[in-house]
Amino acid sequence: MITTPPQHAGIDDHSLGHLLYGLMLAFPLFLLPPLLGLAINCAQKSSKMSKLLYSHIRWQRWSMLTLLSMLILAYIVPQTWLAVVLSMLSLCWFCHRIIKGWMALVDGQPV
Template identity: 25%
Template sequence: MTQVYPPDEGNGLSMRNLTHVIYGLFALGLLSAGFFGIATIASIVLAYLKRADAAGTLYAQHFDWVIKTFWWGLLWMLLSALATFIFLGWITGVIALVWIVYRVIKGWLALLAGSPPVAGY
């Protein structure tokens, strides 16, 4: 099944480019080990702000993907931080970080292929 991209209106970023920006900001926050954590927060804010504009398109699924990745990742990182008191948190923290990176890469590759991200994990 081929997804038809909506026409660009010529004002501002196209939805496709905006989605690339969202993934890029999220990845920047991850790669900088939290130093540019504001970039990750900016990507989530952008995804929330533009989600209504992307409703019914391929990009809405990408925005939902990034938002879910952020909130589930935050939950698992917080639980891992609490678990560091019993020395298990370091392991679960690394697993959560690998999962977040995996989801960002998987979603971004799906965007490059012109398809929605497929939930598997």
């Protein structure tokens, strides 16, 4: 009986993606978990994960960096009402994007 060795142990394990989505969705309540998630995300090597997980890691990274850029822009805006509106729209966009990505990961689809 000939058996083939496993290609990559844990290649279909998407628990890292689920953990990072959970940390990022904590953003409206807390600031530290999403920043920790972003640090973990940026530390990942693309060569050690499946294409599906890599697409989600990239999706999360760009979502978080875009949100931080939009919040910095909202902080710089001199009109308070415009800064508040921009911040709220940014948070709604971010939550929508993270939920959409997480649902795609649950379904096994790349984003």
